[in-house]
Amino acid sequence: MTTPTGTGQKWIGRSVKRVEDRRLLTGRGTYIDDHPPVGNLFHAAIVRSPHAHARILGYDLGAALALDGVAGVITGADVARHSKPFSVGVTAPVHYYCAATDKARFVGEPVAVVVARSRYLAEDAAELVQVRYEPLPVVVDPERALEPDAPVLHEAVGSNLANNRRLVYGDPDRAFREADVVLKERFRFPKYGSTPIETYGVIARWDTLEGVCTVWSNFMGPFIMHPLTARVLGLPENRLRFIVPPDIGGSFGIKSLIYPYIALLALASKLTGVAVKWIEDRREHLLASSTGTDRVAYRELAAKKDGTILGMRFKWFDNVGGYIRSPEPGCSFRPTGNFVGPYRFQHLEVDASTVMTNKSLTGPNRGYACGHLYFETEGMLDRLAEKLGLDPVEVRRRNLIPTGAFPYRTPTGGLYDSGDYPATLDRAVQLAKYAELRREQATARAAGRYFGIGIALAVDPSVSNMGYVATALDPQFRAKPEYLPKSGAVDSATVKVDPLGRVIAILGTTPQGQGHQTIVAQIVADELGLVPEDVTVVDEMDTFTRVWSISSGTYSSRFGSVGTSAVALAARKLKAKLVAYAAHLMDRPPESLEFRDGSVRPRQGKGPSYSVKDLAGRAHWNTESLPEGMEPGLQATAVFGFTVARSVDAEDRVNSSNTYGFIAEIMAVEVDPETAAIKILRYVTVHDAGTIINPMIAEGQIYGGALHGLGGALYEELAYDEDGQCLTATFMDYLVPTACEAPTIEIAHVVSPSPLTPLGSKGLGESSSMTVPAVVANAVSDALGPLGIRINELPMTPSKLHAMIQKARKT
């Protein structure tokens, strides 16, 4: 561990090595599949639909049940009898159960669960389960699904439209009337997921005598999914216990969608009377866990001749697959407050349709909805630059929210807490030596080479305010007296000091590789004048023992902003108590004392001082020494929530996140016209995420996020054929970037501390996952500009790009 030098002894801001690493490097991590938390475990195998759309006519379970060691088989019929459908985020009557009950609506949808003595045996038995199906016509394309003659997935809904909202901010019609230039484009964003290397895992034990169901899983909630699941299972919330193991093998949003499996395995345990374990295999993961949506977008942009953007129109068709599953339609609304990105324009119309088709289900994937948003917006900015003959950097500069405008209220209700967008863009321009790159490009072009430069900017929202989801509902619906508004973004932490002055910090978070233990140790060390080694950090979420609220969990880049705030506040509360106690011991007014360098001392002059250790020993061993009225014990719990998290207003404005960072990126590529290979020559990313607590960890997040974005831009797509069969159900076909594809990244930071968090920090976990699709697409478009090629569709696989180049060369 690095030793702090100089005065102040600040641990925040240092690349402190991670406390998590030793156990993980030696194979001593504790992931869900590692150590059974209960004895006598049975194992589950899930029978899944081979059809994309089919009516279930019946089940033959005889052969499976006859197998020695099989404890039972649960079918969709049991699920319908013993559970309720999950509530969904829209008013359309979509009945989404944890397994198919009447029809299967995508390939891989669970239709039955076999519980047996071992996983091998459960899989043998699963093969013997016979399900009789009547195949039905299939639709996979979101636009086709809305045609009047398309097969309908949910008869009760009557069409495949799960939801539509038209949101209007300002006066977009006027903006378009008054524009000198109007641009229109169509974009397609692919269905991809971040496929954590550890798949889902659930262990459920339903104790019917006690009426308590305990679930161990690598879930990243509890979030809203705990109450949702409790309701489905017919359990009071204090009878459904979620426990998370110390280590989770990545998530990137994907593991928030484990909750239907939690319900399914809980039911399996209840109905078979044994504790049941299920570990998803990779094929199951690719077929039926979760991905982001594929989207068709129609974009319009209105601008003046000088490049000033007056307004935009977005028309979206988001494909949520067979059922709209909560928190969808966050795919459309999660970025409501930052719909306008870093730009100043005031007039916007958003027409957002969420469409159900026979593909697998969707949900948050790193950069939730923002990769889509910025791919389109930044593409439009480049088209505008091209149209007006302006440099793409210049056209952005002319539209940025100016320095000094913060906190800035966006027309859609976002409150950008801090930032300096022009300065951050300038930093990226300098770092990339942009002018030099342009000269290089001119030389390359003159030599007949395809060299391109892409730019992408993004407002990086962190800590979503769960109130945004209600943007999906009509304002009239939200105005009804029985409608309960939603808002909030809360996390908690407890800090306690033991008799020797060492600290245990207890969190309600569920880290999946972000190094929470290290970061919390740094914060507490700074607050209490200790060294990180003096602080033991416990995460391991347990809904029965941790303090938490509905929005708690580790998602939407929350920890860097809200989790760290709770820790700092808890430590400060405790510090205040230590000061009050010391004041009593010294017989001085508390105002005359301060906490400095690990001790309580007089603010001025000399006098006795008490170290944390000293105070802790006295307070624990001799409660008589406490002042009258002081609660014994040295611990403090803080729950931090943002007051700027409000529910959506009648004009559909909502501050959909709580802190907002900023990203400016520049990439240079060269495309080989013969092979269509894209070579990344330079890639610069500049982030403003407020105070950086641990630069090493922050940069790790940026590297990882960037590669997820690159995967979606170039390689990854959950591809389906016309019959709704998934073509990419193994890692042989679903191409995850390897070290050979990973670019070298030049990273820089600009720091505009958030005024809303005690440490000034913001989240940055999603980071470049939301900008890379845009920056690569813009760079490749620029490279192939001489051929008239513009990238409006991802992923740019070599075969697709090759065909485009061939076609362009012929004409």
Place this chain on the structure above:
Amino acid sequence: MADLVTVRLKVNGVEREGRCEPRKLLVDFLREDLGLTGTHVGCEHGICGACTILLDGQAARSCIMLAVQADGAELMTVEGLAQDGKLHPLQEAFREHHGLQCGFCTPGMLMTSLDLLRTNPTPTDEEIREGISAVLCRCTGYQGIVNAVRAAARTPGGSR
């Protein structure tokens, strides 16, 4: 259920023995029968590399082998890297250079890197990338891992 067979092998220098079905995967045998849960399963079809171990000194994927195939073999798993309570230089380098986040790919990444350094003690960055491309990591973007392997190559005992 088929009859159980006895599998005897040496893991991390220790003779081990277990009885399992002939169809049992080596990785499941290691994790379930021998309690060596450091070796992870990420795909079970031979692509992700999370399950990589050294089999008779060479990197092998324990998810596409049966335990019976390893009968009589000498194995090294991630649990065998640290000696006498001290991290292996390669492990130290991963820690120093932030070569891991969630840690799930890490055991496979370490064993693959060790195999690389044993066959090529002074790899170029390109060779490192090529070498570790046998293992998928979703967290790190690989940069920290490349830096770690490069550093380990320069450390005495890095390929021990």
